[in-house]
Amino acid sequence: MEDNNYEPYYMTSPESNDPIEKESNTIDVPLIKSLACIAIGWIGLSIVATIISTIALLFIDDPTNLTPVQEANLVGWINFAAYAIIFISLFAVLGKKIIIKFLKQFKSLEKLGRGLMYGGILLGSSIAYNMIVLLIYPDFGANQNQNEVVNMITQMPVISFFSVVLFAPITEEITYRLCLTGTIAKKNKILGIVISSTLFGLIHSAFLNGSFLEMTQQEVINEIVALPSYIISGVVMAIAYTKEDSIATSITAHMTNNFIAFVQAFIPVEELFRLF
Numbered sequence: 001m002e003d004n005n006y007e008p009y010y011m012t013s014p015e016s017n018d019p020i021e022k023e024s025n026t027i028d029v030p031l032i033k034s035l036a037c038i039a040i041g042w043i044g045l046s047i048v049a050t051i052i053s054t055i056a057l058l059f060i061d062d063p064t065n066l067t068p069v070q071e072a073n074l075v076g077w078i079n080f081a082a083y084a085i086i087f088i089s090l091f092a093v094l095g096k097k098i099i100i101k102f103l104k105q106f107k108s109l110e111k112l113g114r115g116l117m118y119g120g121i122l123l124g125s126s127i128a129y130n131m132i133v134l135l136i137y138p139d140f141g142a143n144q145n146q147n148e149v150v151n152m153i154t155q156m157p158v159i160s161f162f163s164v165v166l167f168a169p170i171t172e173e174i175t176y177r178l179c180l181t182g183t184i185a186k187k188n189k190i191l192g193i194v195i196s197s198t199l200f201g202l203i204h205s206a207f208l209n210g211s212f213l214e215m216t217q218q219e220v221i222n223e224i225v226a227l228p229s230y231i232i233s234g235v236v237m238a239i240a241y242t243k244e245d246s247i248a249t250s251i252t253a254h255m256t257n258n259f260i261a262f263v264q265a266f267i268p269v270e271e272l273f274r275l276f
Contacts, residue, residue: 025108026245027101027178029094034179036093040086041175042203049082069155075148076156076163083167090174105248115252118240122233122257129229143226144206144219153265165262169254176200176234177241177250189242197234204230233257 029037056074057063066074091099105111133140142150153160176196184192206212206223215223241250 025101025104027098027105027182027247029098029179029182031183033093033095033098034183037090037179038175038183040089040093041171041179042199044089045082045086045171046209048085049078052078052081068151072151072155076152076159079152080159080163080167083163083171086171087167090171094174102247105246108246108248111244111246111249112252114244114246115240115249116256118236118249118253119256119260122236122253123260125232125236126229126257129232133225137225139218139221140225141218141222143222144211144215145204146226149261150265153262157266161262165255165258169251169258172200173237173241173247173251173254177238178247181238181241185242193235193238193242197231197238200234200237201227201231 053074056078060066060074094102130140149160149164153164176199180199181192181196184195186192202208205227206215206219207227212220212223237250237253240253241247244250
């Protein structure tokens, strides 16, 4: 019989020679489930938000005459409801076995610690990019996504905390890292990182939803200049996921970044640094 040198994935018990199957917490999502999660997390989120928004507007007497506070509150509730629905839908698609492995990854303090480290890298890269941009282009301002998030946080802090710090990192990491990066990386890791990070950047801009068509020239410039910052963030989180082989690491990094952004909405960045 031909010896194919195949090494089975097991270890032997220290008390006997009986093989014991070695448990792996690596999450391998089947292609069909990955595609379903990508569709739900990317396209589904926009569709669900649009449906909820349409229904909500039916109960408002004059939706064209909302105050900034009322508009921020409406956006806050729509985001919360949309992310909650997508959150539940993603886990329903992944199924029990994958969810168990998903939760087990959060038991590793080492992986969570590395997530905090990558979160620091996210924050540092964002600050560095903005400083460089401001040196070159002093008129640079926040893009539409950033403005909406800040308004939502300041008007509805409790609801926004769940949306921004909890739901968004988990749903986006499952969609863009676990499923999109993970699927493409099986063939080409670099390509997986590039594609997922680019799409991640675009969903945080006004270019995919077409709202940039109604913007002023300055606002469009802000969108263009802000885009690389989101792409860089996507690259950092994709590297965190692929290098550590842990979605818990990239989720922790994402949550850390969003938590700092949440706090920064109330405390200016210069005051935030003084706390340390």
